[in-house]
Amino acid sequence: xxxRRRNTSPRGRQLKALRDKGVLIVGSGNIVHNLRATRREAGxxxxxxxxxxxxxHVAGLLERGALAELSEFQxxxxxxxxxxxxxxxxxxxxxxxxxxxxxEPARFFNTNFQSASISMRSVVWG
Numbered sequence: 071x072x073x074r075r076r077n078t079s080p081r082g083r084q085l086k087a088l089r090d091k092g093v094l095i096v097g098s099g100n101i102v103h104n105l106r107a108t109r110r111e112a113g114x115x116x117x118x119x120x121x122x123x124x125x126x127h128v129a130g131l132l133e134r135g136a137l138a139e140l141s142e143f144q145x146x147x148x149x150x151x152x153x154x155x156x157x158x159x160x161x162x163x164x165x166x167x168x169x170x171x172x173x174e175p176a177r178f179f180n181t182n183f184q185s186a187s188i189s190m191r192s193v194v195w196g
Contacts, residue, residue, distance in 0.1 A: 082168010089169045097162030101128050102153045102189035112186035124153035125189040128163075129181075132193055135172035140164055163193070170195040 089095050102121045109116075117125075127146065131139050141164050143150045154160045180192045 081165050085165060085169035095166055095169045097166030099159040099162035100188050101125050101160070101163065101191045102183075102187065103159035104152060104155055104187040106155060107152070107187040108185035109187070110185055112183070114182040114184070117183040117186045117189070118152070120149055120152045121183060121187055121189060124149055125183075125191055129178065129191060132167075132176040132178075135174070135176075137167040137170065137172050140167055166193070166195075 085095050102117075102124050104121070107118065124143075124146070127149075128140065128143070131137070143154070143160065146153075174195045177194045178191055179194065180190045182190050184190055
C-alpha cells in the first residue's frame, strides 16, 4: 500500500491553520477551464473527451484523498494543457486542498460542464 503524501504547499498549510480556528476557506476556480475551446451551444453534460477525462482524473484524486497529487497535474501532458492553457483557474483548488487532511472525505456538487470546456465541479470538505 502506497503512503499518502502530505500537501507541501506553504499556503495550504497556512490556510489549514486558519481553518482549524474556524475560518471558512473558499477557493474559486474550475477543474477544467479552456475558454479558447468553448462551444456556447453545448449542453450541461456535453464536453470534449479531454475535459471529461481531466475532470474524472481530478475527481478520483479528491475521492481517494490523494491531495498532494493534485499539484502534479502537468505530468498529464497534453491533457493538462488542454484542460488548463493557463493555471490560474486550477490553482485555487490546490490551496483549498492544502487546508484539509487527506482522510477528510470530499463531497461534490455541481458536477456539470459549461460550454464544453469548463468543468463546474465543486468540492466541499468538512
